Amino acid sequence: MGVTVRFARGDDAEAIAGVHVETWRSAYAGLLPQEVLDGLSWRQQTRRWRRAIRNPEAELGQVFVAEGDGIAGFGSASRETGEITTLYVRPVAQRRGVGRMLFCRMAEFLDGPVSLWVLDGNPAAEFYRRLGGRPGVRATVERWGMELSRTRYCWPAVSGRA
Numbered sequence: 001m002g003v004t005v006r007f008a009r010g011d012d013a014e015a016i017a018g019v020h021v022e023t024w025r026s027a028y029a030g031l032l033p034q035e036v037l038d039g040l041s042w043r044q045q046t047r048r049w050r051r052a053i054r055n056p057e058a059e060l061g062q063v064f065v066a067e068g069d070g071i072a073g074f075g076s077a078s079r080e081t082g083e084i085t086t087l088y089v090r091p092v093a094q095r096r097g098v099g100r101m102l103f104c105r106m107a108e109f110l111d112g113p114v115s116l117w118v119l120d121g122n123p124a125a126e127f128y129r130r131l132g133g134r135p136g137v138r139a140t141v142e143r144w145g146m147e148l149s150r151t152r153y154c155w156p157a158v159s160g161r162a
């Protein structure tokens with residue numbers, strides 16, 4: 001599968017929302033409450049991603065897509081905070097280098113130190129370690145009526161290294 005990474009456009013919102021719902025249900029089963037995963041709405045996510053794509057200055061930052069045979073994955077990165085705010089690859093496209101491509105493109109976009117938060121227990125932590133990320137502070141956030149622990153992974157500067 002030939003995959004390229006590019007900035008997302010408004011008309012990618014539906015496909016991104018589909019990948020979002022599918023990937024959350026697969027990756028977060030057992031980590032987040034099942035009713036939260038069951039309640040994910042493709043329509044709602046389509047609206048959310050359309051807003052995010054139109055407002056790269058907002059919290060999530062610039063949205064990227066990895067496109068092969070359709071949208072294989074997406075991510076977002078904020079220059080304001082140096083953070084990768086989302087990174088998701090469809091289960092069927094995982095372990096083929098798509099996550100690495102998205103990560104490297106977003107790190108290049110950030111052009112400096114990079115950080116991101118990983119939910120404790122998420123196997124994605126190993127992916128970030130393979131890409132040279134170092135686990136740093138841990139913190140808890142309250143969401144959906146529960147305390148979630150997460151760890152911050154950091155890269156001093158990534159260009160050319162991941």
Ligand SMILES: CC(C)(COP(=O)(O)OP(=O)(O)OC[C@H]1O[C@@H](n2cnc3c(N)ncnc32)[C@H](O)[C@@H]1OP(=O)(O)O)[C@@H](O)C(=O)NCCC(=O)NCCS
Pocket residue numbers: 023027087088089090093094095096097098099100101117118119122123124126127128130131
């Ligand atoms: C984490 C994720 C983005 C990785 O994307 P991917 O396309 O599968 O990863 P890649 O194929 O680019 O893998 C890059 C390297 O990480 C390794 N890797 C990827 N996922 C791994 C895992 N779950 N466990 C161990 N190693 C992993 C790969 O083997 C590869 O290592 P190598 O280059 O030494 O062979 C993807 O699995 C995903 O979307 N997961 C679910 C959602 C999620 O948790 N996102 C992160 C939220 S913080």
